Amino acid sequence: MAVLHLISHTHWDREWYLPFQEFRLKLVQLVDGTLGLLARDRGFRHFMLDGQTIVLDDYLALRPDREREIAAHVRSGRLLIGPWFVLPDEFLVSPEAIVRNLLEGGRIAARFGRNMPVGYIPDPFGHIGQMPQILRGFGIETACVQRGLDDQPCEFWWQSPDGSKVLMAYLREGYGNAAGLQADDPRRFLRVVRELGAALVPHSAAGHVALMYGTDHMQPAPETSTALAFTARRLKGDRLVHSTLPAYVGGIRRALGARMAGLQVIEGELRSSKRWHLLPGVMSARMWVKQSNHACEELLEAWAEPFSAWAEWAGAKGEAGGPRAAPDDSLARPAAVVSEAWRLLMQCHAHDSICGCSIDQVHDEMRPRFDQVRQIGEVITRQSLGRLAALTESRAPREVGEARAAIVVFNPVSWARSDRVEVDLEVGSDVGDFDIVDDRGVRVEMDRRGLGSRELIHTTLDREGFRSSIGMVHEGRVAGMNLQALEVARQGARAVLRVALSSKGSPNRSAWEQGVNRVNALLEDEAVTTYEVLARSVDETRVQFAARDLPSLGYRTLFVKPRNRGRPSLAKPLPAWAKWLVPLGALLGRLGLSAWQSGTEREWRRGLRTIDNEFLRVEAGASDGSLAVFHKPTGMRLRGLNLFEDEGDRGDEYNFCPPGDDRLVRGGRVRAVHGRRSNTAQELRLRLRLRLPRELAPNRMRRSRAKVDVPVEVRVRLTAGVDRVDVEVQVDNRAKDHRLRVLFPTPLRTESASYDGHFEVVPRGVRLPQWDETWVEQPRPEKPQRRWVDISDGLAGLMIANRGLPEVEVRPTANGSEIALTLMRCVGWLSRDDFPNRRGHAGPGLETPGAQMPGRHLFAYSILPHAGDWQQAYRRAHEFTRPARAVPATLHRGHMPSSASLVSVHGGDFLVTAVKQAERGTALVVRGVNLGKTPARVHIRPWRHFGRCQLARLDETPLSNLSMHRDGNAEIEVRPAQIVTLLFSDPTSRIRR
Structure with a gap:
């Protein structure tokens, strides 16, 4: 006799074809109705809130009075919540984000009294290979999924690469297989239950099957208990129970007993599209979402979390030496603030959100969440690094001699490394020329440019206006800046105040205390009637230097040493004609290009096409805009790298589909090549034009004959001491319905490639699996990656690292193998059902013009030739995604050493x-x-x-x-x-x- 577990539930997409607030009002209706049903019908035994706890936060924000009622139902086992905070797309968020998700889900569930101990992941598009080990790390021993599998039985072992296993309860007929039941028609209910059981029981070794009575945004049927009782009395040979996922998997374990050891074992990631849509095009839909998420995850994981924890420990009471020089504006207990940043970010991790497969408004509303995460992360990072710098012993050692300032350089990776670092220094005009030296007095390579000072305020006030303005200054701080110098003079009835302000460090307390006494005297002087205030920023010099031998997950202190005292300062005020550079620099910063990267035109030499360092030589001589790279340590020569390829896309946000009659556009017309060389780096700048079809033709079978010009600018950099070619590409997209990729052909012959995955390196074949027309979706060659992909023949290899570009293809060619990295995929529909490589819709057929990705976009990746396999290069890829940072510091005594991990x-x-x-x-x-x-x-x-x-x-x-x-x-x-x-x-x- 089989046991049919009828599981009442809903699958809640928080934002998708409607924005969050509209769906939330529907959620309120659903939970109100469910609580009412639980209260009045004891026969309606259970309801599952989709395995994610954020729905409780969303509901209780509008119904706070019902928290106790919900908690009572959770504790009694009638309302099931957890284990997730949100149901994420596993491949598009970081492994640590998945851990944080389960931590937050568990925290909320604990508040209500019980966490569902099943790894329920119904709808995300495929599953990472380390999920069994992750679930076991939270005490969860069973997974329950739909996508990524095909003809497997209902029960088997799912095993991670380390050997960790969980029991898989495969939702073979889907998480909504019983959604069509009509509880208001008991006889039809009985007939459909029999059909559902007949479809599943032959595939179950345990004789326990799940009838998932719910689907997307579905409310529970009020007549459920009546229909269930009617059916249970008439169901011959099988038993129907109103059940839960924990009861279902418990029944499987009891029924199988010792036979569980003999179940089939399936290892690793689940990405089959035979039975269920995998929807791999979400890896490249709305690429800006992936890039923003990557930047936020790196900020929290590499900077805000570790360095705020360190700063908190280092400045804690009882630490030897005490926090002598610690700034007093650091936030206490920053971990709670970082947790809030994670909560904001994880709201963007729900699969319909991070995948970019929703309406435009949904993704527009994600932008401020990403912005808020960055705001929190940057402030916590800045305060933490500043606190550590203030606690560090930064007095110059004997080998350095006289120094005027210190620079503390921080390394966020867990091994020693070298990097090129940028910092703005406030060096007084009496210093003149200077060097940056290490603790042995050895000069480091350096480039610098004077930024000067800028006028911040120049105004004249009466007595009351001046008194009010002075009241805005608190202990030398005003408008987020710190007072460094204050000069007060009287000229008859006029008082003149000259103020120097800095956005860095701490106020000059003595300057403020001395100056404020004179200010108060002038306020009391009846003969003074007007007050002229002139505030300027302090002189700054932007320095880029080679920071070598940075300790693992730590810092190293360098020193600013005058070269010839008394010479004029390099940091002079900007002349009037150059004032326009300030707003231009701010604009470039918003575009992701630093002011240094933009530079001035006179720094670039037209016709300079070759750059090199001790590891690499790069030449931009090809007419199609591609690069030739020579790797000196291995002698490997690679040509045709960084070649742009554009093709049409008649698909939707879920799936890429090329038009049947399409012409690839390979390479662009090179308009100009410039180069520049400095002490710390050599760079190339290529300006290209891609001539692309404007959009799809009306029949969507080919691209239009009308063309548009798409400007592309490529920046290529070799940094001194770094074995890597860093590339930035800016695209001004004016075309629609297309996919733009960049190609890296190699002579390496291989049948598999290695991909940076989630807590693992994933090997994948380069050829597609065998498939036929019975598959609901054709398999695609594009694969997910995190920071890098690598191909190698065992002797040499090529790795391509990226920042937030998760889609890549590795394909065999006539001469070897080629990596194709997706930069952008531009489509105009949430879902369509008129292209051949997917059966049916994947969502509502709504237009999404924002998914065409119009306008300017910046992409960053790196080319890493290497000896051997991926193990010889992956650390350099991580260094590319986590560059070092530097903080200027005063010379002071500290209880932390000048260099530490x-x-x-x-x-x-x-x-x-x-x-x-x-x-x-x-x-x-x-x-x-x-x-x-x-x-x-x-x-x-x-x-x-x-x-x-x-x-x-x-x-x-x-x-x-x-x-x-x-x-x-x-x-x-x-x-x-x-x-x-x-x-x-x-x-x-x-x-x-």
Whole structure:
């Protein structure tokens, strides 16, 4: 006898074909109705709120009086919530974002009394290979999914690359297979239940099957209990129960018993499109969404979280030496603020949001969320780095001699590295020329340009207006700036105040305290009737320099040393004719190009087509705009790199589909090539024009004969001491219905490629699987990636790193293999059903003109030739996505050493993925994964001694104590692909020096 589990539920897309607020009002109606049904009908036993807890926050914001009622139903098991915060697209968010998602979902569920212990992931478009290990890290031993599988049975083991397994309860007929039941017609209800059971029972070894009574935004049927009772009495041979997912999987486990060990094992990611739409085009729909998300995740994971945790520990009371020079404007307990930034960001991670497959308004409303995450992340990062710089010993050592200032350079990756860093210095006019030197007095390569000062305020006030304005200055701070100098003079009945303000550091307290006394005297002087205020920014010099040997996840202090005292300062005020450069620089910043990158035209030499450094030579000599790269360490020569390819797209936001009669456009017309060389970098600038069809023809079978010019600017940079070719591309898109990619052909012959994945490196074949017309969606060669993709023949290889460009194809060619990186895919419809590579609609057929991606867009990626395989290059790819930062500092005594690592790691290819404050308590969390192919003995050493180190689950539940070495190291054996979370607590007073 089979057991048919009727599971009442809804799948809630928070924003999709309607914006959030319109869907929220429908959510209020649904939850109101569900609570009423639970209250009046004890026969309606259970309802599942889609496995995500954000719906509770959204509902209770409008119905706060119903929280206790909801909590009572959750505790009793009638209303099921969790384990997720939102249902994300797993491939388009970072692995740490998935962990944060489950942490937040668990936190909310705990507030209501119970978390559903099933990894319910019904609708996201495919599943990452490490999901079983992630779920087990939260105490979840069963997964329940729909997409990515095909003809597998209803029960099997799903295994991660490290060997972690969860029981898979495969929703073979979908998460809405019983949505068509009509509870107001009991006889039809009975007939359909029999049909559903007959479709599933033959594929179940346990004889327990799930009838998922719900679908997108569906409310529970009030007649459910009546129809269920009617059917249960008449259903012969099988048993129908009103059930839940936990009860369903519990029934499977009890029925199978010892037979569970013999279930089929499926390992790794799930990306089949045979039975269910995979919808791979979402990887490139609205690419700006992916880029914004990548930037926010990197900001939180690489900067705000680890460095705010460090700054909090370093400045805490009881730390040896005390926070002597710590600025007093740092935010206390920043971890809570970072958590709020994560909550904002995860609202963009729901699959219809991050995938770019919603109406235009939905994605327009995502922009301010991304902006708010950046605002929080940048402020927390700036304060944290400033606090650490203020706590650091920055007095120049004897080898340096006289110094006027310090620069603290921070490295966010978990290994030592070198990088080119930019910082604006406020160097006094008495300094003249200067060098930047390390702690041994060795001069570093440097480029600089004087930015001068700018007038901020020039106004004349009467007595009351001046008194009011002075009241806006608090302890030397005004309008977000810090007072550095204040001169007060009287000229008859007029008082003149000259003020120097800085956006950096802290106020000059002595200057303010001395000046404010004179100001108060002038306010009391009846003979003074007008007050002239002239405020300027301090003189600044923008410096770019080569920062070498930066410690792992740490910092190094460099020094500004006068070269010849008394010479005129390089930092002079901008002349009147150059004032227009200031707003231009702000505009370039919004476009993602720094003022240094734009430079001045006279720095560029027309006709300079070759640049090189100690590792690479790049030539821009081809008429099609492609590049030739020579890699000096391996002798590898690559031609035709960075070639643009454009093709038509008759698909929608979910799927790419080329027109049947299409002509590829390869390469562009080169309009100009310029180059420039400096002490720290050499660069090329290519300006091209792509002549593209304007849009699809009316029949959508080909592109139009009408053409448009699409301007493209390519910036190529080689940095001194860095084995990498960095590329920035700006496209002014004026075409519609097309996909723009950039190609990297190689002579390397291979049948597989390696992709940066989620807590793993994923090997994938370069050829499509066998398929036929029975598939609901044709397989596509484009694959997801995170930071990089790599092809190698074992002796040499090519890696392409990226910032927020998740779609890539690796394909065999006549001469080797080629990487095709998608920059943008431009379509005008949410969903269509008139193209051949997908059966039926994937959503409502609504127009989405914003998905055509009009206007200017900036893309960043890097070319990394290398010896061997991906293990020889992946660290350079991570360095590209996480550049170092620098903070100017005064010369002062500090209890932190002048160079230190927050966490140093040694052993194999262990990659640190998180350093953060614990969710509960005060422990420091360090998490990482062994990317290598063999076990690794890993040594992890924090910047200070901790008395205790515990191995923990991903949810930070301690598992066991690790022994600590006398030097404070923790040592652990890590399996290939194993994710390890450590909790460091009980700090001693010893800081490493």
